[in-house]
Amino acid sequence: ASAQIGVTGLAVMGRNLARNFARNGYTVAVHNRTAAKTRALVEEFGDEGAFVAAESAREFVDALERPRRLVIMVKAGDPTDAVIEEFAPLLEPGDVIIDGGNAHFADTRRREQSLREQGIHFVGTGVSGGEEGALNGPSIMPGGSAESYASLGPMLERIAAKAPDGSPCVAHIGPDGAGHFVKMVHNGIEYADMQLIGEAYQLLRDVGGYEPAEIAEVFRTWNTGRLDSYLIEITAEVLSHVDAATGKPFVDVVQDRAEQKGTGRWTVQIALDLGVPVSGIAEAVFARSLSGHAELRAASRDLPGPAPARLDPEAAKAFADKVEQALYASKIVSYTQGFHEIAGGAAEYDWDIDQGEVAAIWRAGCIIRAAFLDRIRSAYDADPALPSLLSDPGFAKEITEAQPDWRDVISTAVTQGVPTPGFSAALAYYDALRAERLPAALTQGQRDFFGAHTYRRIDREGSFHTLWSGDRSEVEG
Ligand code: NBP
Numbered sequence: 001a002s003a004q005i006g007v008t009g010l011a012v013m014g015r016n017l018a019r020n021f022a023r024n025g026y027t028v029a030v031h032n033r034t035a036a037k038t039r040a041l042v043e044e045f046g047d048e049g050a051f052v053a054a055e056s057a058r059e060f061v062d063a064l065e066r067p068r069r070l071v072i073m074v075k076a077g078d079p080t081d082a083v084i085e086e087f088a089p090l091l092e093p094g095d096v097i098i099d100g101g102n103a104h105f106a107d108t109r110r111r112e113q114s115l116r117e118q119g120i121h122f123v124g125t126g127v128s129g130g131e132e133g134a135l136n137g138p139s140i141m142p143g144g145s146a147e148s149y150a151s152l153g154p155m156l157e158r159i160a161a162k163a164p165d166g167s168p169c170v171a172h173i174g175p176d177g178a179g180h181f182v183k184m185v186h187n188g189i190e191y192a193d194m195q196l197i198g199e200a201y202q203l204l205r206d207v208g209g210y211e212p213a214e215i216a217e218v219f220r221t222w223n224t225g226r227l228d229s230y231l232i233e234i235t236a237e238v239l240s241h242v243d244a245a246t247g248k249p250f251v252d253v254v255q256d257r258a259e260q261k262g263t264g265r266w267t268v269q270i271a272l273d274l275g276v277p278v279s280g281i282a283e284a285v286f287a288r289s290l291s292g293h294a295e296l297r298a299a300s301r302d303l304p305g306p307a308p309a310r311l312d313p314e315a316a317k318a319f320a321d322k323v324e325q326a327l328y329a330s331k332i333v334s335y336t337q338g339f340h341e342i343a344g345g346a347a348e349y350d351w352d353i354d355q356g357e358v359a360a361i362w363r364a365g366c367i368i369r370a371a372f373l374d375r376i377r378s379a380y381d382a383d384p385a386l387p388s389l390l391s392d393p394g395f396a397k398e399i400t401e402a403q404p405d406w407r408d409v410i411s412t413a414v415t416q417g418v419p420t421p422g423f424s425a426a427l428a429y430y431d432a433l434r435a436e437r438l439p440a441a442l443t444q445g446q447r448d449f450f451g452a453h454t455y456r457r458i459d460r461e462g463s464f465h466t467l468w469s470g471d472r473s474e475v476e477g
Contacts, residue, residue, distance in 0.1 A: 003029035003052050003063045005155060007071045008083060009101075010037045013127070014073030016134035017100065017159070022049025024158045029054055029063035033074075061090040068095040069152060076101040084111060093119025096148045100127045102263060105177030105184060105270075108143065109349075112176040121148035124176070126183020128366035129161065137161035139366035140170035141186070141358075143179030161365025164374075169361040174351035181270075181345045182358055185338050188267025188281040190367050191260075192334035193231050195284035195422040200327045201239070203409065206418050208319050209310035212249035216240035218320050226398075227328060229370030258288040267341065274344040278337040279429050280330065283421040306417040319412075325405035326423050332399055333426035335376060336389040356380030390433065399430070452477075 006029035007018040014032070018041065021028045027050040032038045035055045042053045054060035064070060068091060072083050080101055087097065097120060099108065108124030115122040126141030127134065140160050142149060149172040160170040173179045197219075204210045204218060216239035223232045241250040264285045271278040290297075311319055339355055346353040359376035362368055379392035389395050399406075410427055413420040432438060447453040454463040454477030463477040 002065065003027045003050075004065055005029070005069045005071065006031065006054075006060055006064050007073055008032065008060060008087070009072055009074035010041055011073070011075075012131045013100070013134050014071070015041050016131055017071065017073060017127070017138075018051070019045050019048055020135055020137070020159045021155070022051055025049070026155065026158075027052065029060055031055075031057070031060040057086050057090060061087065066092070066095070067151065068092075069098065069155070070096070071098045071100055073100050076103050077107075080107070081111075084115070088115060088118060088120060091118075091120055094121075096121040096123060096144075096152060098123045098125050098142070098144075098152065100125045102126075102183070102187075102261070103180050104266060105143075105180040105345075108177040108180045112144065116145075121145050123148050123152065124180040126173075126179050126186065128183060128186055128362075128368075130367070133161065133365050137169070137365050139186075139361050139364065139369070141173050141179040141182045141361065142170065143173055143175060143177055143181075145175060146172060160361075161369075163360065163363040167360065169363060169365045171354070171357045171361050173358070174346070174353050176351075177349065178346070178351040178353060181349075181351075182342060182353070184263050184266050184270070185341050185345075186362065186366060186368060187263035188271075188278065188285075188341070189334055189338040190231075191264035191267075191284040191288070192281045192338070192422060193229075193331065193368055195287050196280075196327055196330050196334065196426075197231060197235050198287075199413075199420045199422050200323050201235070203323050203413060203418055203420070204316075204320060206308040207311060207412060207416055208316040208323075209313075210316065210320075212239045212251050222324055222327075225324075226372065227324065227331075227370075229372065230367060231370075257292045257294065259292070260285070260288050264288070267338075270345070271341050274341065274348055276337070276341045276344040277429065278341055279425040280334040280337055280422055283425040287419075287421055306415065308416040308418055319409075322405035322409050325402040326409035329399050329402040329406040329430075330423045330426035331372070332389060332395050333429055334422075335372075337429070339376070339389060354380075354384070355386075356384065388433075390430070 004026045005021050007014050008031040010030060010032040018028050018030050029052040030038050030041055031054045038053050042051050052063045054063050072080060074080055074083055080099055080103060103124055112122040121144055123142050123144030127138045129138035137160055140156050156170045157168040160168040163169055173182050201215055204215045216236040219232055219236040239251055243250045243253045246253055268278060268282045268285050342353055342355060342358060356377045359373045359380060363373045379389060380386055386392060406427060410420060410423050444455040448455050448465055449468045452465055454465045456463055464474050465477040466472055466474050
């Protein structure tokens with residue numbers, strides 16, 4: 001046994017992760033259900049480091065140093081269970097299985113519990129950064145036992161992305177499913193970021209009258225400021241790309257139906273279960289599903305409404321600055337909601353998650369990497385019990401300054417008929433939080449009226465019911 005780590009599942013992610021370990025000096029055992037992929041990896045990249053090719057599960061397990069560290073990088077869902085069932089009987093107490101796929105955290109909790117009974121550490125690990133990240137440094141979010149992290153952590157730190165201050169983008173998130181939960185929320189935030197960028201693009205195009213290549217320049221400028229992020233950077237690349245076949249902007253020849261693999265949807269489903277309002281993320285998921293309803297959209301195309309009136313170039317320039325404010329303010333709200341969900345998950349499942357650390361390990365390697373995350377990290381470092389990002393004095397100040405433009409952009413969108421569900425949901429969340437009174441009091445009255453669900457009063461303890469169909473006197477509920 002000579003390999004310090006093994007990777008089974010050698011599609012794009014597993015292959016690149018195995019190469020990343022090898023390039024960092026580790027001897028890596030590699031295995032894949034279809035053995036041809038294992039051989040291909042060693043043939044193509046064998047000179048990058050030390051690989052031990054294993055054809056069978058037994059060979060793979062025997063190639064690993066004890067305690068064994070075995071990374072599973074297969075399609076999430078049933079394949080993961082199949083692989084665990086294949087390997088678990090070959091392992092011994094103290095060995096560590098790392099699942100780097102996009103598992104649902106509830107599956108991870110189930111697998112962790114069952115393997116723990118056999119003395120095997122199961123480390124459900126979020127890995128973000130796609131193919132490129134897996135090879136050159138992903139952001140890594142491991143869950144599982146603290147004990148497993150003691151032996152695994154240093155290896156993950158070597159292969160992880162490095163933040164601008166040099167620190168590795170990996171941290172032990174918490175027990176059992178905590179790592180996959182945080183990865184799920186990362187993806188939900190990613191959906192929201194992408195939706196907000198999409199809305200900014202559509203406003204610049206329809207109201208600002210800019211062409212895609214010009215909008216790319218606007219995004220490039222934004223990318224030198226507080227919006228500096230990977231997603232803004234690639235947005236500029238996509239918008240400036242010209243389709244070779246037609247000579248048209250690439251964005252104009254792609255069908256406008258956004259697909260999804262499910263992690264954004266999970267973020268919203270779980271938020272509903274936890275009772276955490278993630279309205280911005282939900283709007284982003286719904287916007288993708290709406291875009292895919294081709295027949296509904298075709299049937300609705302003739303519905304009346306305003307057509308955007310294009311601004312003159314001077315006004316368009318001023319409008320673009322306002323859109324930047326709206327995008328930034330809405331982004332603060334999305335992250336506020338995402339971090340609230342992490343806090344909600346931590347409370348529900350008894351995970352002690354360091355929110356500042358989560359922000360820190362998202363600073364590089366992952367899809368939502370951004371200069372902004374350093375600010376979030378500082379906010380939580382300054383006050384680990386921060387009730388909301390909006391309570392941080394720095395973010396509160398920025399949102400105060402952005403507010404007139406944020407409102408103005410949404411008003412323009414509404415009067416000109418440009419859909420901005422993300423911007424609007426973010427502002428509605430903000431306004432609801434700061435409201436002195438919400439119509440929830442009326443909701444409680446209605447619930448008591450039709451269902452005797454009772455209500456609480458502002459001036460007395462206890463629950464009460466009004467005899468709505470009687471003399472309307474109040475009784476204790
Ligand atoms: P895929 O998700 O396409 O999975 C392909 C791999 O799963 C192949 O190695 C395949 O083996 C193996 N596999 C399947 Br399918 N069923 C199996 C079974 N019953 N037993 C054993 N092996 C089985 O690969 P990927 O895109 O590299 O993603 C791997 C994981 O990483 C996924 O969970 C994904 O969600 C996650 N992830 C992907 C990205 C990304 O950008 N692609 C980013 C972050 C996380 P075979 O070669 O024999 O068919």
